[in-house]
Every structure is written in C-alpha cells, then in structure tokens.
Amino acid sequence: MDHLVIIGNGITGITTARHVRKLSNKQITIISNESDHFYSRPALMYIFMGHMRYSDTKPYEDWFWQKNTINLVRGFVTGIDTDQSMVHLNNDEKISYDQLLIATGSKPNKFGWPGQDLPGVQGFYGLPDIELLEKNCVGAKRAVIVGGGLIGIEFAEMLLSRHIAVTMLVREESYWNNILPQRESELVSRHIREHGIDLRCKVNLKELVPGSEGRVQAMITDNGEEIPCEIVGLTPGVSPNIELAKNSKIATNRGVLVNEFLETNIRNVYAAGDCAEITESDSANNKIEQLWYTGRMQGMALAKTLCGERTAYNRGIWFNSAKFLDIEYQTYGYVSNIPRDGEDSFYWEHPDDRKCLHLVYEQKSHALLGMNVFGIRMRHRVFEAWIREKRSLEYVLENLGEADFDPEFYREFEREIVALYNRQFPEKNLHSRKKRGLLNFL
C-alpha cells in the first residue's frame, strides 16, 4: 500500500489528506510541529480576542482523524532524503514515504531591523504568537504595528480589544494601497482612524530602542520620530517556509519550485500552499499564493494527482475576502490598484463611509473584468459567472439585485447605484431588474 506523507497540517496538507482519503485507501501520515490537530489559522485573532477558544477553531473533532485512518504525528521535519525516500525528524526518527507533500506554509518576514529581536517585539503567524502576545500585553499601554496588510489590521484589532493604544506604520500613501485602488484604500484608512488607531502613512521603521530592562521601549521611524511603545508587531508580509528543503535535492527559489501539477523536480515529491512557488509555462512570473482559499484549492487538485488522475491546479476566477475592523471586503476577478490601459471603472460610495462598490470593465466592450465591494455582501457564484461570461457593465448594474447577499431586511442599494450610472451616462437609461424581498414568492 502506498504511503503518503504530508509535512504540515495547515489547510493545504489537510485538504489534500481528506480528499485523498475520499479517493483511495492509501496510508496517510501528517507530520506537523505547531499543533496536534488542524485548526483555522485565520481564526487566531478570535482566540486572542475571546470570541472563541482554541478548540472552537478546529474544523474537525479530534476523533475524525482516527475514524478516517489519517495518522497524525507531532514533530519537526529537519531534512528530506529523496534518494532514500525518507524524512528526518528532530527526534532522530525517520519516516519513509512513497509520496511526499511539502505543505509547510510561511514564516513572517523580518528585514534585519536593529532591535527586531528585543522582548516585546513579535510577529503574528501561529499559536505560539498569541501566547507570546498574551504575555507581552501584561501592563502594556501602547503598541506600534509595522506593515499594514491583512495581518497588520488583525493585529491592531486584537490590541484594541485589550484597550491598548495602537499606532500603525505603513509604507504606502494609505492603508494597503499597494493592492487596493486609492478610493477604497482611503475609505478603509478613514475607518481605521475612526476606531482610534493612529495610522501613519509613508513612514518606515528604522530602529527599535530597548528600555532599562531590555524590553522594547520606543520605535524610531525613518523621519526621526520616536514613538514610545511596549509592544511592537512586525507584520510586513510572509515568505515560504522552506528550511527543510534547502539541503535536499528538491529545487527551491523563493519557495519550493513546482509546476502547475504541483510536482517538484523530484518524482513523487510535491509542494503546495503558501510554501510553493508555481512556475507557469505561459508566464514568465512565478506565483506564490499565500491564501487560505488557494491552499484549499491546490490541495483538492493535488489529491487527484496523487490518486492517479493527474490534474493541473487552476485557480479559476480570482476571489478573496477579508474584514477590516467592521467593514467586510470581497473581490472577484481582477482589480488593480492603478488602472491599467484599456480599462475603465465605475465607482459608487455610500455616504455613511462604510460601503462602496468598484466595478472594473473593458473600455471597448464594457465587459466586466473585476469588482471590489466593501460593506455589502455579494454572491460569489453570480459574480464569477458574470466575469466568465464577460457580461457588460450595464447588464451587471441592471441585475445587481441577483448578486445581493446581504441579510434579509437590509437596505438595498441597487437603485442608488443604477441612478448614479444614469447620471454619469445620461444617454443610457438603466433600470434595476431584480429586487430581493421576503415576500418574493408571491
């Protein structure tokens, strides 16, 4: 019987294991060092904020693994011997495999800042980090967060829940401006400030200064300001965690190099999730996808390959979502922060400063290319279909109600949005077609 060994019990490794189990009765072993069982990494912040206990973040009950004959090993893999088909654990144990999946995720970036290893300074990636933050929070009153991505804003929200004052330094002109178009980025920036976070843009960390007891006491920025703080959160992104493959014959670059079938240069060795760097035949740029959803979809495709049906990983139409404090965000298709040639966009914003909709379309054909939405929930499948079917901006606007996923009784904005379009293009006269409503069935 084949033995599939998976390193890493994150979403990628676990999805692969579950789907392989559905398709075959291979022996499956998962080796991981962070936790005994799979938990949801995006839920870490909620453990710290007291919304959930650690046990609530485990998507499967503990008996699930044995019932599905998935063998869990808690341990740290130090090396991979591809000639012997063996992985080496830090307790000198060796486990042999017929197929191997490297799904070791990421590690937080550190850029060699002076003082980055002082007590009180930390990143945020896994369970040990929230334990550390728990300790660091004792008696702390002020914190600075460096790097304003998705993890940075979660870090800030966690600290706010403990009534710790937060300053956030971002390199860009406004929050997450390297991804979000300007107006959305500014809307989120205003919301961040509304929560009392001291958001500072175009500022970089230069140095961290220890106090008399050795703990961080202040931060010095590149424009010479000194900001007193007892906690520093470093969240300037993550990079693939590939230490274990470095001394093996497995080819690596920034991540473990794989093709679109998630195969490495070594037969029967695969990599997927945050740690994989995917080379594409039709593109010069390799891609590293560091998302929950991509890890899951890679795992699903890979499971088929592992069970004999060689299947390419295909991301499909891009989607992602996040929550910035109280504002939910969804994106479908492709919206770039700086408009590209041949594109136009339609932008609507609600006066309450919490909601906006940004549709990007092809100038010539008006075909929808992508959308960003804040503060309103939209249907994934509907937008996906519209983008795939290249529906026109006008079609999308007229049928927006079909995509509305907000709860019942919520206000609907389709009419307002269409009215804005009609003001901008007086020669067209669009009408909202679909309306939600509890009594629709009548």
Add this chain to the structure above:
Amino acid sequence: MKLIKITHSSNHTNKNNHYVWIKAFGFLLFLSGVLIFIASLFISDYQITSQTLRMSEQKVAAEHLQHLQVLIGKEYTSKSVALADIKATLKRSEPDIKNYELGVIQFWILKNAVTGSLRKYTRLYLLLSLMLATMGGLLYIIPHFFDNLPGIKNNNIWFSSTTGRGAIGITIGSLLIVFYVLLYWFPQYIVNVVVLVDPVSYFIRNLPADQWFLYGFLYTVTVFVMGLRMLAKYRHSRYHIVRTISIMFFQTIFAFILPSLMERLSMPGLDLKNAWPLNYYFFADWNIRNLLSSGNLGVFMFVWGIVLSIVLVPVLTYFFGKRWYCSWVCGCGGLAETMGDPFRQLSNKSLRAWKVERISIYGVLVFASVMTILQIVSYSTNGTLFGGLSGALNQVYSFLIGAAFAGVIGTGFYPFMGNRVWCRFGCPLAAIMGIVQRFKSRFRITTNGGQCISCGNCSTYCEMGIDVRAYAQRGENIVRASCVGCGVCAAVCPRGVLRLENGPVANRFNLVKLEPVN
C-alpha cells in the same frame, strides 16, 4: 540626529472611561434591586386574621377555611413555622388532604397573612426592588455598546466569568434553578415577592397576584430589558432589529397583556400564540371544557388553537422555516433570544450532542403525542376511556417536561449549556416544525461559494449547537431540522459566507462540491 519626541495622538485616550462608570453605577443599582427583592422574602411577619381568611375565599374552598378558623389571631415571625402550623391544622381535620391542595391553601393563607412594611409600602418595595433592578440593568448592559462602533463585538466573551462558565455564570444559573424550583413546587415559600407585584396585578387584571403572575411579569420585563440590549448590540443588523422587536411585541402583548385583560373580563387567559404541543394541556379535558363553556370567544379560541397547530404551523414553516415561530414569536424562544443571547456560545457542537438531541426531542414528541391522543379519546368518551390514564400522563408530563425540563433545566442551564437547551433537546413543537423544515420547506442557509475560512465563528455562536462550519467549508447549504433562524451565524461570519433565505425547494442543499469553477 535630532529626535522629535512625540506622544500618541489624542484619539488614543481611552474612550472607555465614562462608560465604565455608567456600567458600574448600573451594576450597583441592579445589585441593590436584586438584594432588596431577595431580602423582601425574609422581612415580613405573618398574622392570620378573619380578614386573611376572607381574602382567601376566592381561591380556597370554604370547608378548608372553616378548619383554619382556629388560627385566627395567630402571629408568626417565621415563614416555616406558619406553614407548619397551617399544615398541622388542616391535617388534623382532613387527614387525607392531598399535598398539592395543601400547598395551594398554604400559599393563599400565608400570602394574605403577610403584614409589616412590605404590606404597608408594597409600591415602595416594588420600586426599590424590581424597578431599581430594571433601571440598573439597563444602565449596566446597554450604554457600553456605544463605546464601540456598530458591528459584531464578541470581545472577551470566553474570558468573562459570566459568559465563559465562570463563577458568576454558575451563580446566576444556580439562582435561576432555585427560583424555578420554588416557583413550581414550593410557591408558598415565596409569597412575599408575590405580594410585591400585587399592585401590578390589580392594575392590569383586577385580581390578586399569584406565583404565575409574578413569573409572567418578571419574564416579560426580562424579555423587554434584554431585548433592548439586543437592539443595542445588533444595531447594525436590520434582521435582528426587526426580529427582536417582534419577540418583544409577542411576549408583551400576546403572552402578558392580552391574557391578563381576558382574565379581567373573567375569561380564560389563553396565550393565543402558544401552539400545541408546546401547550401540552390544550387538549386536556378541563381546558376543552373551560374553553367551550366560555361563550363565543372561548369557542373561537378553541378553533383558533386547532387551526394554529394543524394548519398555520406547517404552512408558515414551509414558507419561512421554523424561525417564524422559534425566533420571532415564541415565548421560550423570546427569552432565549434576549436573556439567553450572552450564553449562546455555550451550546455543545459535538456529533454526540446531536445524537442525544435527536433521541431526546423526538422522545418528548412521542410522549406528547401519545398523551394528546389519549386526552382526546378521554374527552370524546366523557372520560370513560383512558380518563384516568390520560390525566395521570398529563401530570407526569407537566412535572417532568413542562416544569423540570422546560423551566428548571431549560432556563437554569443557560450559563452551562447555552440558551436553547429546551428548544433543542425538548420542545415537541420544535420537533414537528423541524421535520417540516428538514424535508419540505423553502428555508435554507445559503453558503456563499468558496469564501469560508473555517474560522468557526458560525458554529461557536449557533445557539442550537449546529456545526454550521461543517457545511459552509464544503460549500454546502445548511438545511437542518433544529435551525431556529436566529441569524447570528450569518451575522458573526467575518467573510459574509452565510445568508438565511427562502427560495425554491429544488436544489436547496446545494450539494455541488466545492471545485474551482473555470
């Protein structure tokens, strides 16, 4: 290099402070109110006079009162001595008197024997206990929500002693259990607090208060106060605002005011929204007789009760799911959705709990159905067939299920097992609607494509212990018999994955597997 020393900007000042003071002040008032309420159980003296016996005439048969004449002129400082004396006196002349009947007599005699400041200044006591507690409670639980911007803020819930099964939670649960046990089985020991609500009872019903009026009054006030809390907490969510107002309306008007007004007019005080089999005595001989002998209105109420249970319940459940009742109308649901909201995360999500739930809730349904059939046979045969058996069953049911399960466990266990213990494990009406909802209903919770991050907020905050995430992370819709449509899973989901919907019955499970769609 010259360093510019700067401090954090002013929006960092802890906005919290004044809310903390209001909260503390509110807590103080609340605590004082509750303590005065509890203290009023112990401060009275009892004096049996001819007036006492006269006041009890409506509730206690003349022959018993005759036997109690000998107690006239007696004064007691201790409740238990007084109760023992009443009991001994009655037992002497009526050795065979039933315990139940004895309890009722003790209750009314002792209640009417209450003297002292509580009797003299009842309204003042009412003000200082219940009214003060209400005011304090409002100050304690509401303003602090406005410290934060609108949105889901479940911060520190699991760290709190009240909502995380800590000492305060255990204390609240224990007090509730004691209260329910006294209320159901030893009301004669709490006559003083029943006296407390006499002014309200006379005002609304023109009748003296009994323990059920006290209960109804406390229940309604609680639903109202904690309903206001819901409105503050979910002020960003119109679904919850509308739903909470509906719950408050049905509790206040249908469960409390209307029945009281009907009693004022000497009619049966039936809660018109209380459908069989939640209302397990609807088909009992005495209830049918009582209704049918109360003129046109009584007949109407009888017909309404049948139409509600047999036609409206399944039809509305087909269209909207059982939520139309469980989280919009029902009294038990009303308390769960208001007072119970802080405890919803305590429900057990394990597969084992689900197995127990199915055995237990359908077990109660079978019990209730058998009992009802026997009751109907008994009624239509004038008690010749199953008269005794159905009566006995009804007594067992009302003790085990109606009181012990729905009351003591159902509410007393909020801080241990979450706010829907009764609705989930016991309610036979929920069981019936659940079957409709599972097999033939337009209601489902739709999952939004592949957006789930398996975080677990939905499952954690599902008061019915449904593992919502198990479906959402596979991209499947949630179609479960037990879902009461509270809408909280959808509200707490940080990725907007869930939506409560009514739609075509076809493909409502959405079992298409999560695959990247290209």
